[in-house]
Amino acid sequence: MDKVKIIEVKESIFADNNKEADRIREELKKEKTFLLNLMSSPGSGKTTLLMRTIEALKDELRIGVMEADIDSAVDAEKIAATGVRSIQLHTGGMCHLDAGMTEHGLKELGTKDLDLVVLENVGNLVCPAEFDTGAVKNAMILSVPEGHDKPLKYPLIFTVCDVLIINKIDVMPYFDFDLEKVREYAHMRNPNLKIFPVSAKTGEGMDAWTNWLKQQVNEWNNT
């Protein structure tokens, strides 16, 4: 029998995942591909927003989509109908994607000929926030019916995101939703957060969002 040793490790269990994520970003940079990680609660309008975003950008950018939603065969069909390449990721029933799963997805999708890949993450606000997927930018959708106090209830996701898209502003008159309060609460958690109020249904506000995205993609791929 060998002697029992005690080995002090003292590291976050996310450390390896973070390193893997950094490696993915390096690869993407070399390939001139931008990865956007899109997170939200179920039903906030991810698929609708994504379809409009694709419509707006598909003539200028070569786009691919990775769907991680557990039962979104319907979503996958809708995305396929826009004509962009898409795949379904297998999360094995897990509540989040990590860098390893994202890397597999990117390999399967094939990124050499793509400028922009959108990852539709699993629909919740807690677990995906803890795992860096290797995305260049992280975006979150908050829809009006969910209420303006979400940044107080789920602070972590607001600190890891670069962009907050506030969707369904067309129904704002029917909800007690205070846009200024969201801005205030969200900026309290993350002063650099970009905020775009939009309606994926009517198209209102979508230009500001898609222009920002296009600019980010071009910056990443061409510098």
Place this chain on the structure above:
Amino acid sequence: MHELGIVFHIIKVVERVAQENTLTAVSQVSLELGEVSGVIHEELTDCWKWAVKKTELLKDAELLIETIPAVTFCESCQETYETVKYGRICPFCKSERTYLAQGNEINLKEIKAC
């Protein structure tokens, strides 16, 4: 299924450390878990028992959990206070400009092995 994902990540780190130190059997893994990390202890332990059985290195490893208390810092008055007791509003000055100073960690502390 959040806890299962966490367990897989712990196992990955342990496997790497074991390789670096040429360990062949791990008997104990100590984890530091923040009070507001959102991880449920019983759930984590259940997932652990199930997942380690599938490995050679960790099949008899016990999981020890130490809790790191959650502490919030107030930017307005520079005081710290217990997060779980008072929430996000500072009990000293009623400010909302507060942030978590510690308490959401999931750290691998040490491994007992041979």
